Amino acid sequence: KMEQTFIMIKPDGVQRGLIGEIISRFEKKGFSLKGLKLIRVERPFAEKHYADLSAKPFFSGLVDYIISGPVVAMIWEGKNVVTTGRKIIGATNPAQSEPGTIRGDFAIDIGRNVIHGSDSVESARKEIALWFPEGPVAWQSCAHSWIYDP
Numbered sequence: 001k002m003e004q005t006f007i008m009i010k011p012d013g014v015q016r017g018l019i020g021e022i023i024s025r026f027e028k029k030g031f032s033l034k035g036l037k038l039i040r041v042e043r044p045f046a047e048k049h050y051a052d053l054s055a056k057p058f059f060s061g062l063v064d065y066i067i068s069g070p071v072v073a074m075i076w077e078g079k080n081v082v083t084t085g086r087k088i089i090g091a092t093n094p095a096q097s098e099p100g101t102i103r104g105d106f107a108i109d110i111g112r113n114v115i116h117g118s119d120s121v122e123s124a125r126k127e128i129a130l131w132f133p134e135g136p137v138a139w140q141s142c143a144h145s146w147i148y149d150p
């Protein structure tokens, strides 16, 4: 069924120059990019995104990591994109992710695993609402941008 998912390229992925490679894999699969922004988030926002993990021992380290630099926040759409997107991404722990997946090809440590993808349609809905409160595309000052008037 037609779905949307939230995909985030984490600060290590951005710093290592993997944005194009990652977007390319989702595009070539046939999914559609519905929203995209480069954004550096603050601690309370990152804590909200990872609220379900607040009791984990790695929580504060995870939040430190996510706020350490800009991330690329994206909305991708397509048939079964939540499940298939997670297949493209690979297992959370890069030690278990298969070669051919993003984490299998580009990551070694679970604490620096390059990318995040929503784990269910319900999480996707929540994460998209959190990261894109303005809607998928910012249209401000786009009026008449199709007119070529040098």
Ligand code: CMP
Residues within 6 Å of the ligand: 053, 058, 062, 092, 110, 111, 112, 113, 115, 116, 117
């Ligand atoms: P992500 O898909 O963003 O979902 C939760 C994140 O927590 C996960 O990727 C990892 O970045 C991080 N994570 C999960 N388990 C551990 C762990 N044992 N140590 C450090 N970070 C972890």
